[in-house]
Amino acid sequence: MADVARLAGVAISTVSRALANPGRVNAKTRAKIDAAAKQLGYTPNAMARGLRIGKSNIIMIILPGSLHYGASQIIPQVLQSINRSLIQGGHNLMIANLDRDEVSERHILDLAFGGTVRGAIILSSKLPEVDGRSLANAGFPIVSMLLDMSDAGFPSVVTNDREAVRDATAELIRLGHRRFLYIAGPEGNYHDVERYGGVVEALDQAGLTAEAVRRSGGNLDYQHGFEIGVQAASDFARLTDKPTAVIATSDDMAISFVSCVQRTGLSIPEDLSVVSFDGSPVCEFCSPSLSTIEQPVDEMGQAAVAILLGATGQMENGPATRTVIRSKLILRESMAGPKS
Amino acid sequence: MADVARLAGVAISTVSRALANPGRVNAKTRAKIDAAAKQLGYTPNAMARGLRIGKSNIIMIILPGSLHYGASQIIPQVLQSINRSLIQGGHNLMIANLDRDEVSERHILDLAFGGTVRGAIILSSKLPEVDGRSLANAGFPIVSMLLDMSDAGFPSVVTNDREAVRDATAELIRLGHRRFLYIAGPEGNYHDVERYGGVVEALDQAGLTAEAVRRSGGNLDYQHGFEIGVQAASDFARLTDKPTAVIATSDDMAISFVSCVQRTGLSIPEDLSVVSFDGSPVCEFCSPSLSTIEQPVDEMGQAAVAILLGATGQMENGPATRTVIRSKLILRESMAGPKS
């Protein structure tokens, strides 16, 4: 920076002001300084600035568990959308995995308390807490995405899981279905609770009871969607009084489920209608093409970033906001009326 | 840190030594210091340390173009594997997108020259270069993954694209196929060149000429795999003297291609065999299940990280290494002998 100042014939403090706070310096000198910086190939040191200012421009996204094999289809879209929004404001995205071990928790806490990151977007309901250090109550800006954690005090950006599934189920009922199979995510998980709730609500409204729906799954994480679908298919094979429609909580589940039941000779949608959640692009190219509930991932990412950057610091007062962005049911071949 | 020193009853310099260089301090005092740090919930400031040391512990991955909708299936696995490897050594992963605009190039250069990141893993053949600042010749540690850029001086971790496709094609020939359709990635792209080269080599070895293979695609990026497959299907419909086997350069292409041709009444593998590249988990659950060439993403990620961290600084001398990790052909239903 001293070199730039010398070359531009101005003082160091002026260079600093020109770069950090362009408003407070005359346009002409600013031009001189920019030219000098460019000529010297100067880039301000981010760590020195961060140290002085007391904040970084890095946001981390905390992903639950490992994204391993068969990761939930929407994660890449989530990353993409968040990253794009962040970059517009000159911020950067760092990835953090929250596994169920102390090492990863400690790692995340270090990132937060060590000042490396300025805030976090969380996709996990559990927050790291080790040795008395806790992310939750550190005044550290956090926004929850996909999961509604507004009750826990975190601004949340979610989609209308319950409603969307309710509508999809209602559509199945309208088509004439009366017996359902629900393929569940992990027991107690927010999405699972909401989505199953949606199913039951739709049944209610149609004068049916929860008896009309059987459950499969519940023991595995969303990351194992394909396995869950396979299990569900074998559960299905054992059912008497077979359901005529299936509601899966992720596209992966639906895809492997469909694949398995087709092998047993059933055809979709003639014997069985299927609808699932996520809106993965691949659903369009399955046979039959799969109806799915498309999550507005882009908008959610944008909203989460906007809230996080806007809210830096001013949390704590008043209840946390909850931003809901509606999902959209995409109707495809996998849904039709029951045979008889 | 001063507080920790006071509480532990030692000097600040001792605390620093205990935390940064545990070897040079007695086990007993170290325990005292750790206890004090824990009690106070102390986390060393990463930016201050980074500033003083002159390096950060952040590695960035530079992704080509946007990962947008229908992203190449393996990117999440790549991120996951790299992140896992990094974390073991106390490093962190930052995501950088290299779009074809100056803004994103400048952004990446700022990250590198501003000292925010310590090195980069690139998945893109083009490197940012703006205003005379260039990533390529900055002594900045870079490792290329998926693309072989060892000729350009970057250590590269790749799979044996050419060989793997050659073997897959040879297998198709062995099954009796003599006319092929090749669904291409973007013209001139490393993967496309290699993979197509593999096809031609296999033909050669079987005494066939390149006449035996038609090409489709070539105008779109891998991100648009589904579209490419759709196009390829319509190209296929127009072909006379139809190929009996299809080699696609990504799973996405194969999936949408299969979906489209099935709708025209063809059945796979009876009328047409299909094999593709990537090894996406979803291939197992397509109907028919798709043969695919599985990339060893995990091993490649680990290797890339190891090289990057090991090689910090010591580039430049000698030719860049090229690490090849073999892909594996997974045989599934989509490959069979031709009908007649």
Place this chain on the structure above:
DNA sequence: CGCGCTATAGCAAACGATTGCCAAAAATCG
């Protein structure tokens, strides 16, 4: 010409660690 304003210079103190130095203290050993 003097007044008020804005823009810049120059100085110095931070930000929170690391590290070299030397001396003092403690531990180890024969």
Place this chain on the structure above:
DNA sequence: CGATTTTTGGCAATCGTTTGCTATAGCGCG
């Protein structure tokens, strides 16, 4: 117990910025 080695203490410089302060320079304006 004396000699030697290992550990600490205390000090101060340093990393590259930002920012508050005062003083000066320049400019427009009545």
